[in-house]
Amino acid sequence: MGTLLRHVLELTESDVSAFFADIGLGDYRPRFTPVVRAIVARGPLSIRELAAEVGVTHSAASQTIAQMARQDLVTLRPGRDARQRIVSLTDKTQRLMPTLEAEWAATIAATERLEAELPYPLREVLVAAVEALERKSLRERIGETEEGAEALSARRRAEEG
Numbered sequence: 001m002g003t004l005l006r007h008v009l010e011l012t013e014s015d016v017s018a019f020f021a022d023i024g025l026g027d028y029r030p031r032f033t034p035v036v037r038a039i040v041a042r043g044p045l046s047i048r049e050l051a052a053e054v055g056v057t058h059s060a061a062s063q064t065i066a067q068m069a070r071q072d073l074v075t076l077r078p079g080r081d082a083r084q085r086i087v088s089l090t091d092k093t094q095r096l097m098p099t100l101e102a103e104w105a106a107t108i109a110a111t112e113r114l115e116a117e118l119p120y121p122l123r124e125v126l127v128a129a130v131e132a133l134e135r136k137s138l139r140e141r142i143g144e145t146e147e148g149a150e151a152l153s154a155r156r157r158a159e160e161g
Contacts, residue, residue: 012030013030016030016107017029017030019103019106019107020103023099023102023103024099025096025099025100025103027071028071028073028096028100029067031064032064032067032068032073033100033104034053034054034055035050035054035061035064035065035068035074035087036073036089036093036100037104038050038053038054039074039087039088039089040089040097044086044087044088045086045087046079046084046085046086046087047061047062047065047084047085047087048061048084050065050087065087072090072092073089073090073092073093073096074087074088074089074090074093075087075088075089075090111123
C-alpha cells in the first residue's frame, strides 16, 4: 500500500511540477501551494498555525517555509514571543497570484477528470483513510493481528537466541 501511495504521489507531483515549468513557475513546488492558499485565506500565520492548517508536522512546515523564503515567496518576522515566527507572502508571490490561481483551477479540473475515470473518488478514499488512521493507527491495527503477534514472538525468540 505504501509503495502505491508513494507512486501516485510521485506521478502527480512530477506532472504538476512539469506544468509549473510550462507556465513559467519552474522553481515553484507543489508543496508550496497549501501554504500560499492558507495565507491567502487567513492572512499571515505562525509556522505552527500553518502546520495545523496544512495538516503537516511543524518540522515539515518549517522546512517548506525555509525553501519558500530562499525563493523570496514568503517573509518571516518575529511573533509574540522569541520562538514564534509569522509567515507572510512577498510582493513576488502577490504578483504570481493570477498565474497560481489559474494553475490551481486547472489542477482541480484535471483532478476531477481523473477521478471520473476511477471506480471511487480518490480524494474521498484518501480523506476516509486519514480519518480511519487518526482514529486508530496502522501500528495499532498491525499489533491486533495474529501476524503482528507472531512477529513480536519471533523477535523475542531471536533475542533469547
